[in-house]
Amino acid sequence: MAAKSSYLTSTIGQKQIVALSGLSLSLFVLAHMLGNLLIFVSPEAYNLYGHALTSTPLIYVAELGLVTLFGLHVLIAVNLTVKNSVARPNKYAVAAEGAKATSWVQKSLFIQGLVILVFVILHLITFKFGQVYEVTYDGTTVRDLHRLVVEVFQEPGYVVWYFIAMVVLGLHLSHGVSSVLQTFGAAHPRLTPVFKKVGLAYAAIVSIGFVALPIYFYFIY
Amino acid sequence: MAGTAGKALNLKLKVWRQAGPDKEGRFVEYEARNISSDASFLEMLDVINVDLVKSGQEPIEFDHDCREGICGSCSMVINGSPHGPDRGTATCQLHMRRFRDGETIVIEPFRAKAFPIVKDLAVDRSAFDRIMQVGGFISVNTGNAPDANSLPVPKENADMAFAAATCIGCGACVAACKNASASLFVSAKLAHLALLPQGQAEREQRTLSMVAQMDEEGFGACTNTGACSAACPKEIDLENIARMNRDYFKASLRERSEKS
Numbered sequence: 001m002a003a004k005s006s007y008l009t010s011t012i013g014q015k016q017i018v019a020l021s022g023l024s025l026s027l028f029v030l031a032h033m034l035g036n037l038l039i040f041v042s043p044e045a046y047n048l049y050g051h052a053l054t055s056t057p058l059i060y061v062a063e064l065g066l067v068t069l070f071g072l073h074v075l076i077a078v079n080l081t082v083k084n085s086v087a088r089p090n091k092y093a094v095a096a097e098g099a100k101a102t103s104w105v106q107k108s109l110f111i112q113g114l115v116i117l118v119f120v121i122l123h124l125i126t127f128k129f130g131q132v133y134e135v136t137y138d139g140t141t142v143r144d145l146h147r148l149v150v151e152v153f154q155e156p157g158y159v160v161w162y163f164i165a166m167v168v169l170g171l172h173l174s175h176g177v178s179s180v181l182q183t184f185g186a187a188h189p190r191l192t193p194v195f196k197k198v199g200l201a202y203a204a205i206v207s208i209g210f211v212a213l214p215i216y217f218y219f220i221y
Numbered sequence: 222m223a224g225t226a227g228k229a230l231n232l233k234l235k236v237w238r239q240a241g242p243d244k245e246g247r248f249v250e251y252e253a254r255n256i257s258s259d260a261s262f263l264e265m266l267d268v269i270n271v272d273l274v275k276s277g278q279e280p281i282e283f284d285h286d287c288r289e290g291i292c293g294s295c296s297m298v299i300n301g302s303p304h305g306p307d308r309g310t311a312t313c314q315l316h317m318r319r320f321r322d323g324e325t326i327v328i329e330p331f332r333a334k335a336f337p338i339v340k341d342l343a344v345d346r347s348a349f350d351r352i353m354q355v356g357g358f359i360s361v362n363t364g365n366a367p368d369a370n371s372l373p374v375p376k377e378n379a380d381m382a383f384a385a386a387t388c389i390g391c392g393a394c395v396a397a398c399k400n401a402s403a404s405l406f407v408s409a410k411l412a413h414l415a416l417l418p419q420g421q422a423e424r425e426q427r428t429l430s431m432v433a434q435m436d437e438e439g440f441g442a443c444t445n446t447g448a449c450s451a452a453c454p455k456e457i458d459l460e461n462i463a464r465m466n467r468d469y470f471k472a473s474l475r476e477r478s479e480k481s
C-alpha cells in the first residue's frame with residue numbers, strides 16, 4: 001500500500017482547497033453586499049464606511065488575502081476542470097434526462113467562474129480604480145463613492161451586465177455553499193438537505209442584495 | 222398479469238459500433254421487431270444479435286454475466302443514462318415494457334478515459350481492479366467468525382457498511398459523472414471497511430492508497446452533482462463520498478513523511 005500522490009495534487013485535496021477558498025470568498029461577498037446596503041441609509045454613511053475600510057493599513061493585508069484566495073480558487077479550479085475534461089475525452093451523443101441527469105447549474109460552473117472573473121476585473125476598474133470624486137464631512141475629505149455609484153448605474157448597459165453577473169454569482173454560490181460540507185466530509189441524512197436549503201437562501205440573499213443597488217438607482221432614484 | 226404474454230414492440234436502435242480499442246466508432250441503426258415487452262434489455266440485444274449472426278454480420282459486443290443485477294458487468298448507456306432510465310436497476314434488470322412502441326433507443330458504451338472501449342459496448346474496467354489491489358482488503362487474517370457480541374458493531378454501522386458493500390463495481394457512477402469521477406465506487410469500497418472494527422488498522426493507509434490510485438488511473442474529480450448515486454444500480458449513498466473526503470483529509474494530515 002504505497003501512496004503515490006500528495007494532498008495538494010490529489011483530486012480530493014484540490015477540491016477541498018477550492019471549497020475552502022470558495023467558502024471564504026462567499027463570506028467576503030456577503031460582507032461586501034451588506035456594506036453596499038449602507039447606501040440606502042445615507043450617502044454619508046456609505047462614503048464614511050468606504051473611507052473607514054480603506055484608511056486602515058490592515059486593508060493591504062485584507063487585499064492580499066483576498067487576491068490570494070481568489071487566485072487559488074481560480075487556478076486550482078482551472079486545474080481540476082482540465083483533469084475532468086481529460087477524464088472524459090469522448091462525450092455522449094445523448095444527455096441523460098430525468099433522475100440520472102446532471103443539473104445545468106453544475107455543468108456550467110466553469111463558465112460561471114469565467115463570467116465572475118471578468119466581472120471582478122471590470123468592477124475593480126470601474127469603482128476601485130475609477131473616477132475619484134471627493135466630499136467633505138465635518139472637515140474630513142473622503143472619496144465620494146456614492147456619486148460614482150449613482151453615475152455608473154444610470155447606464156443601461158452597465159446595469160444589465162451587473163444584473164447578469166450577479167445572477168451568475170448567485171448560481172455559483174448556490175452550488176458552492178451547499179456543497180462545501182460534503183467536500184469536507186460532513187454529510188448527514190438529516191442535516192444535508194437542510195444545508196442545501198441554507199446554501200440556496202445564502203445565494204439568493206447575496207444576489208438580491210447586490211442587484212438592489214443598480215435597480216434602485218436606475219429605476220427609482 | 223401473471224400468465225399473459227407481453228405486448229410486442231417495434232423499436233429503432235442506434236448502437237455504438239467500434240471494431241476495437243483504436244478503431245473509429247460510429248452509430249449504426251437497427252430495427253428491433255417483435256420484441257416482447259416482458260423481455261429484458263439484454264434479451265432484446267440477444268434477439269438482434271441472433272439476426273446479425275444469421276445474416277453473417279458481427280454481433281453487437283456487450284458484457285453480461287449474471288443477468289440478475291449482481292455481477293456488475295452489463296455496462297452500457299441507454300438514452301444517455303447508465304443502465305437505462307430506472308433507478309436502482311442494472312441493464313440486465315431493465316425490461317422492455319419501459320419503452321414505448323416505435324421509440325428510438327440510443328445505446329452507447331460507458332465513456333471515460335480510464336475505461337477504454339474494448340469493442341462496441343464492452344469497456345475495460347480493470348482500473349477498478351487496480352484500485353482494489355492497492356488496498357481494498359484487510360491484509361491480516363481476521364480469523365473465524367467471532368462469537369456473537371464479542372466484537373460489538375453498532376447496528377447503524379453494520380447497516381451502512383452492508384449498504385456500501387453492495388457496490389457491484391459496475392462503473393455506472395463513472396459513466397454518469399460529468400467528470401468521469403470514480404468517487405462513488407472508491408468511497409463505497411472504503412466505507413464498507415472503514416465502518417467495521419476489522420478495517421480500522423489499515424484505514425488511513427487504505428484511504429491514501431486507493432485515492433492515489435483513483436487519481437493515477439485518470440478519473441476526474443467530484444463536483445457533488447449526485448448523478449453517480451442516481452445511476453447506481455445499488456443506490457450507493459453520497460454520504461460515502463463525504464466519509465472518504467473526511468478520511469482523506471485526516472489521513473493526509475497525519476501521514477508520516479516516508480513514502481515508497
Ligand code: SF4
Nearest residue numbers: 388389391392394453
Ligand atoms: S458505486 Fe454503484 S454505480 Fe458505482 S460501481 Fe458501485 S454499484 Fe456501480
Ligand code: FES
Nearest residue numbers: 288292293295313
Ligand atoms: S449482467 Fe450481472 S449485473 Fe447485469
